[in-house]
Amino acid sequence: MGRSERKCTRSPTTCFEPAENLVNRTNNCGPVPRANLGSMTTNSVHPSKPVRVRLAPSPTGALHVGTLRTAIYNWVLARQTGGQFLLRIEDTDQERLVPGSIEQIQESLRWLGLEWDEGPGKDGPHGPYIQSERLQIYQAATKRLLDSSLAYECDCSPERLTMLRERQKAQGLPPGYDNRCRSRPGEELRESRERGVPIVVRLKSPGHGDVTFRDAVRGDITFDSSKIQDFVIMKSDGFPTYHLAHVVDDHEMRITHVLRGDEWIPTSPLHVLIHRALGYEVPVYVHLPLLLGKDKTKLSKRHGAASALEYRDLGYLPDAVFNFLALLGWSPGEDIEIMSREEIVRRFTLDRVNDSPAVFDSEKLEWMNGVYIRQMPLDALTDDIMPWLEKAITPPWNRVQRPIDRTRVRALIPMIQERLKRLAEAPDLLAIFFEEEVMPDRNSIIQKGMDVAATTKALTEAHALAKSTQPFEPEPLEIVFRALAEQLGIKPGQLFGSIRVAITARSVAPPLFHTMSGLGRDRVITRLDKAIRTLESAP
RNA sequence: GGCCCGUUCGUCUAGUGGCCAAGGACGCUGCCCUCUCAAGGCAGAGAUCGCGGGUUCGAAUCCCGCACGGGCUACCA
Numbered sequence: 001m002g003r004s005e006r007k008c009t010r011s012p013t014t015c016f017e018p019a020e021n022l023v024n025r026t027n028n029c030g031p032v033p034r035a036n037l038g039s040m041t042t043n044s045v046h047p048s049k050p051v052r053v054r055l056a057p058s059p060t061g062a063l064h065v066g067t068l069r070t071a072i073y074n075w076v077l078a079r080q081t082g083g084q085f086l087l088r089i090e091d092t093d094q095e096r097l098v099p100g101s102i103e104q105i106q107e108s109l110r111w112l113g114l115e116w117d118e119g120p121g122k123d124g125p126h127g128p129y130i131q132s133e134r135l136q137i138y139q140a141a142t143k144r145l146l147d148s149s150l151a152y153e154c155d156c157s158p159e160r161l162t163m164l165r166e167r168q169k170a171q172g173l174p175p176g177y178d179n180r181c182r183s184r185p186g187e188e189l190r191e192s193r194e195r196g197v198p199i200v201v202r203l204k205s206p207g208h209g210d211v212t213f214r215d216a217v218r219g220d221i222t223f224d225s226s227k228i229q230d231f232v233i234m235k236s237d238g239f240p241t242y243h244l245a246h247v248v249d250d251h252e253m254r255i256t257h258v259l260r261g262d263e264w265i266p267t268s269p270l271h272v273l274i275h276r277a278l279g280y281e282v283p284v285y286v287h288l289p290l291l292l293g294k295d296k297t298k299l300s301k302r303h304g305a306a307s308a309l310e311y312r313d314l315g316y317l318p319d320a321v322f323n324f325l326a327l328l329g330w331s332p333g334e335d336i337e338i339m340s341r342e343e344i345v346r347r348f349t350l351d352r353v354n355d356s357p358a359v360f361d362s363e364k365l366e367w368m369n370g371v372y373i374r375q376m377p378l379d380a381l382t383d384d385i386m387p388w389l390e391k392a393i394t395p396p397w398n399r400v401q402r403p404i405d406r407t408r409v410r411a412l413i414p415m416i417q418e419r420l421k422r423l424a425e426a427p428d429l430l431a432i433f434f435e436e437e438v439m440p441d442r443n444s445i446i447q448k449g450m451d452v453a454a455t456t457k458a459l460t461e462a463h464a465l466a467k468s469t470q471p472f473e474p475e476p477l478e479i480v481f482r483a484l485a486e487q488l489g490i491k492p493g494q495l496f497g498s499i500r501v502a503i504t505a506r507s508v509a510p511p512l513f514h515t516m517s518g519l520g521r522d523r524v525i526t527r528l529d530k531a532i533r534t535l536e537s538a539p
Numbered sequence: 540g541g542c543c544c545g546u547u548c549g550u551c552u553a554g555u556g557g558c559c560a561a562g563g564a565c566g567c568u569g570c571c572c573u574c575u576c577a578a579g580g581c582a583g584a585g586a587u588c589g590c591g592g593g594u595u596c597g598a599a600u601c602c603c604g605c606a607c608g609g610g611c612u613a614c615c616a
Contacts, residue, residue, distance in 0.1 A: 058615085060616080093614095096615065162613095173540085174540075175541090223543080224542080227541075227542060241613090261610095262609090265543060266611035267612095289545080331551085331552055334563090335563040337551090354552085355544080356545050357545070357546095357610095358551065359550055361566085363566060364551065368565085370577095370578090418578045419576065492574055493575080496574035497574065497575065499574090500574075506575090508576045509575070510575090510576080511574070
């Protein structure tokens with residue numbers, strides 16, 4: 001786990017390029033060890049002061065569960081240290097915008113209970129929090145870079161760039177920009193601009209030396225600057241690239257810790273370069289391991305549900321999803337898994353964030369969701385289940401009068417609570433209590449070791465008892481029906497099984513006598529009656 | 540191709556040089572409970588700690604090499 005830097009190249013000492021100050025200032029070969037984690041004191045990478053962290057999704061569609069996990073860690077860190085959690089929308093790619101994304105992102109976060117302290121819909125001192133509304137800020141930063149010759153304009157066409165890359169590839173060279181415009185005279189660019197040729201701005205890469213940055217999860221990571229191209233920071237449409245925009249914003253918004261996915265590690269040195277060029281302090285990076293699907297490739301729609309709201313719509317509880325996601329890439333270091341938000345906030349440390357990718361195991365999520373459902377107080381569960389019933393349209397729900405009788409539902413829920421894994425299953429589990437009529441399969445009514453005659457007799461007796469038993473409650477019912485089984489000389493299971501199928505048309509249901517009282521005497525009698533007639537009719 | 544990151548039961552993980560012939564959880568199997576299903580209890584199968592070298596009295600833990608997997612290599616983020 002803890003690793004210090006693994007690569008150290010000496011920085012040349014003489015160079016007068018303007019970009020020189022972008023190279024590591026010191027001969028940065030001294031490893032900075034990542035936390036001495038034995039005791040939680042000294043070197044820990046975990047922040048002790050209030051952090052300012054942010055979630056910076058692009059409005060290109062649904063909020064991915066991976067992003068959701070990043071959001072959780074952000075939120076936890078902010079809550080734990082008394083800092084702030086910001087939401088910032090990174091919409092610098094105008095072509096990929098998907099209408100409604102921002103609302104969906106907000107809804108996802110709210111569903112999980114991750115309120116942001118600053119962001120869209122919640123103004124703060126560093127707004128606006130949508131990048132397309134901050135264009136002047138990026139343009140000003142770009143101008144500063146241009147004025148100090150740390151960046152330059154480039155009018156190379158996409159066609160030329162593509163050709164260049166293809167040629168380099170064909171020659172087995174690493175693809176990259178050839179710095180053609182780095183030293184072009186200003187007049188040429190002016191001329192291009194007048195002709196309406198699209199112009200971008202590129203940052204000058206130092207071209208030599210190392211760039212090192214600190215990652216809270218992996219220790220120091222060093223890159224060889226000579227591999228870094230003069231990359232684009234301002235696009236020809238006047239929008240900044242992600243690289244420029246997020247660096248400027250993170251600085252303007254006083255971000256202390258940048259939590260993001262693993263896939264950003266290779267471009268991190270670019271970000272460090274921009275920080276240096278602009279004279280900003282570099283934040284602490286926290287690169288989180290990827291979330292994978294069952295096939296061990298990056299989790300995506302292909303793997304089934306991948307967006308936050310889909311999990312809500314599948315009937316998962318926010319607390320369970322929060323708990324589950326928090327554990328994907330982090331562990332408290334003890335053998336405990338079920339933890340409240342408060343407990344996670346209390347125990348979370350960056351030191352214990354994993355560095356290897358995790359497979360999203362939906363079976364375990366399902367189990368955990370069941371644990372949370374079982375822990376819920378009756379009224380809270382009822383509140384959560386009611387909307388699912390109200391919106392259910394499959395039979396029998398399409399015929400049940402609205403609003404649905406909450407008192408009745410509340411009385412039935414104890415019967416399904418420990419059988420429920422997801423809220424979405426509630427309508428199906430409760431359906432037997434709302435069906436006006438059931439159509440039990442003739443053969444299913446007849447239990448193992450029984451025949452038509454014996455079953456008919458048993459149900460006829462049961463029918464009589466159902467009429468007479470007072471009160472129609474689980475305990476008295478159980479007493480008389482057990483006695484009936486004995487009197488009939490059959491096993492309780494045989495009797496109960498027949499009755500179960502007769503009154504529910506299912507072989508699986510909550511305990512029989514609870515089911516019966518939940519159904520009510522009238523319905524039980526009617527259904528028993530119908531089952532007997534079914535048995536008597538020709539096979 | 541180049542650069543980067545990773546590698547402990549099927550999966551999530553514990554492990555920070557001796558307490559590890561590797562612990563917990565999900566899943567799986569069996570048993571118990573039991574009117575079915577769940578829930579619960581108990582038991583079990585399941586990891587030569589990716590491979591090979593080294594350091595050390597001692598390595599899952601430290602070092603080196605390799606293999607494999609993934610990511611990046613855009614005027615996308």
